[in-house]
Amino acid sequence: MAYRNLMISNDATLTLKNKQLHIKSESVSDTVPVEDIDTILIESRQSLISTALLGALAQNGAAVFVCDQTHMPCGVLLPYLQHSRQHDVVKRQLEMTVPTKKQLWKQVVMAKISNQARCLHLFGNEDMAQELVSISKNVKSGDSGHAESHAAAKYFRALFSKGFTRGNEQDQRNTWLNYGYAIVRGCVARTLAVYGFFQTFGIHHHSQLNQFNLADDFMEPFRPIVDIFVAQNTEAGSELTTKAKRQLYSLVSYNMGIDGKKYALTYAIERVVQGFSSVVAGKRKDLLLPELMPLQRHDYE
Secondary structure, eight states, X not given: OOOEEEEEOSOOEEEEETTEEEEEOSSOEEEEEGGGEEEEEEOOTTOEEOHHHHHHHHHTTOEEEEEOTTSOEEEEEOOOSOSTTHHHHHHHHHTOOHHHHHHHHHHHHHHHHHHHHHHHHHTTOXXXXXXXXXXXXXOOGGGTTOHHHXXXXXXXXXXXXXXXXXXXXXXXXXXXXXXXXXXHHHHHHHHHHHTTOOTTSOSSOOOTTOTTHHHHHHTXXXXXXXXXXXXXXXXXXXXXXXXXXXXXXXXXXXXXXETTEEEEHHHXXXXXXXXXXXXXXXXXXSOOOOBOOOSOBOOOO
């Protein structure tokens, strides 16, 4: 199973030889088996990567992130046509009824709010945590009562400060959040692609300008793992340093709970997508969804 998550911060040349990723820079010369690589984040804008290596990483199902001029993740290489029965998967996906999608979205929103409550509980804000638990239990089909946005308004003020808003670009905590969310979004998109889903069509998100509506649906309950890290490590003016980016990127190896078991974030995402595959195939009615845990790197035995 792939488990290595690599971040390339300095200028380097990345090539493929004998099924190994070769990394060469002024200070580093290293090799990593391609089959061990789960994700790569190439932050350096001057790094070079061979098409042979890109092809091998795609065949292995690895997610390759690239960054813009501000060093924020702006794109991800997704594996193409990896699923042996993609036609059947997409056909079943598109045949899902509106009531079914509304029930699935209800489950996603309930899981997201429950994880926000767990986040506040871990910070000792028990009163607001219990309030969010109450909100999560009253989510309506399709979230027609807008419980998600109602909970978010309470949650972020309780987690950061009463004056905190997600749209405030002057508050550096939003930069940290956006960086972490971009990584999670890319990992979700990669896994959905591996399992053959057509991501333009979500169960709730439906923007015609968004190619990743389905990824945006399923990343929602994973967001609090980024939130809790940012809340523990920042203040309003905290700069997003290279060290901070490495720490945020390392969250892909941190524990999330699924059905009573601990998994690294990237494999927890896979378990969620596996559950969705079973729902689409008619093998189960309910999704498998993640539970937030205290921040701890997953122990690969």
